[in-house]
Amino acid sequence: MLEIKNLHARISEGREILKGVDLVVKAGEVHAIMGPNGSGKSTLAGVLSGKPGYDVTDGQVLFHGRDLLTMAADERAREGVFLAFQYPVEIPGVNNMYFLRAALNAVRKQRGESDMDAGQFLKAVRAKLKLLEIGEDLLQRGVNVGFSGGEKKRNEIFQMAMLEPKLAILDETDSGLDIDALQMVSRGINALRGPERAIVMITHYQRLLEHVVPDRVHVLSGGRIVKSDGKELALELEQTGYGAYGDAA
């Protein structure tokens, strides 16, 4: 599903952050990308989702065999790439429900499905809200406005559940969550695991991986993937730290 080949990227007009990332993620798999601060984790998430502010200087990213990097951010999303933000953005004045419906209909249109009517939409929303224990009143507010840190993260997973992407990239989704929220978020992610979907979790800590057990764990350090292994690698990192894999530079 996702093939990253020798990816080099820098912050626009800045220093190179990714220095030759190689990664293959197949449908049905859950991968964890771990690494110390500054190793390039968020840059990788940004480049894959089409966030402005990065220049790809070399390499290739294929999504279902198509060149992902030439697609605009909204096009990637409609093709089935979803980024759960490390810092979800507050957008006052844009109602959550309105936003979600616009997003869902854009994605459905791409999939050749018709717009959901208000009734169907509300039904789908309620089912997913329950899964993540989000109050319906939060959806009447502006996007992420007045949400606690945990509510924002849950809202990301809620959006993911609604949009049903093929590839979900979760950027530090576990950061800032208390144990209850972590469990809710994990439940939401696990509910989305399936043979047609790939999930890439980017995280500094191992704790999310106790709840969402990955098929593969990779260590990103100094802008490259320096080690890949099964789920036990996360436990090893928890005990030994990232010291063995060099610092961020």
Next chain:
Amino acid sequence: MSAIAEIQPYVEAFKAQPHTHTAEPGWLKQRRESAMQRFAELGFPTRKQEAWRFTDLQPLQRAPFPPAVGKSKVAAADIAPWLYPNAAHRIVLVDGAFVPELSAIGKLPEGVWLASTTQTLRDRPDFMNTALRETDALGAQPFIALNAALFADGFVLAFEPNVVLDRAVEVIHLGRAAGRSAQLRNLILLGAGSRATVIETFAGEGGYWINAVDVITVSAGAALRHVKLQDEGAAAIHIGHNRIELDRDARYENFILSLGGKLARTDVQLKFDGEGAACGLFGATLLRGEQEGTIATVVDHAAPRCITREYYKSVAADRAHGVFLGTIGVRPHAQKTDANQLSKNLLLGARAAIDTKPELEILADDVKCSHGATVGDLDETALFYLESRGIPPAEARRMLVEAFAAEVIERIEDDTALRAHLGRHVTRWLAGGVA
């Protein structure tokens, strides 16, 4: 055109238009004449005058706009897009003249006068003294002078004390006569303790010029909510003045949604004449193409313990130019004044421009006054967030601009229907795209 050449057609139009004036009382004829003289002295404002420094009046000065004569044919369908569903009474004026067939004045409570300006002149000339009151303390006002000389019609809404009208009065000004001008003189007079909502809509098509003056008095303890939807035709010119006097404990709220016209300017000039009164001045201006839009407010705190809340937003796309001028003056004895003013602006194109000039002139020492102004772009992180969920960039931009405007519409309290009405017009405007 030279200054004299610009004025001459209006002077001649005045001389050639005795038919509207012959039936009028002597005092009014005199008023008109001195007003015409005043306009001839002043001429059109120039950019050398501070209040007009940023407003490009070229479209108005290139050719004269003689007064509209006769009536353009207008059907009910022509006003349908602007009708306010919750209005209880409606007055329609086309090219500055009252059209009874399209108007619908329902049963009015005792103590309410609602009629065209011409009918008011006939039946209640006493009101017209107020409508033409000389309040030129705020400086030279050529457009008001020209309006006083040439006005043909308008509307008058007058309340006796303690009359409350729960549902809105709607006034639709429709412009149709290309190359012509319509001078509207309107009056809203609220007696002590009375309460009303007035929705004024300006719309039309063609290259006409509307010059409207609203004279407003809100007496002690009375409250007026006054909404202006400026949605003139794309080639039209709109000049509007709201001159407001507030007595003791009066409340006045003014909301301007400005969407249309190639050149549009509204001046809000408000004076606190009694203690403990309050005003809320709000609005949103959306500009695209080569539109030129100005909101200019002057609030005169001439009495103690009055409150001003001012909040205006503007959006300029393409090569449009927006201007906000806001002056709040506090006179020496106007202690305990509480005033704040905020101007927030959004630039959507490298060639769009916005000038914003807040000004406080405080001569009292025990006051609470503040002002602020911002000019910015759309929030890139918010745009990316929307796009990252599959929403195309144009739609994402539209959503953010809509949210920007909605935030000030939210300031209208306790009237969901009115907020929704204005929101619909913003949505309709935005359907034209914001590049």
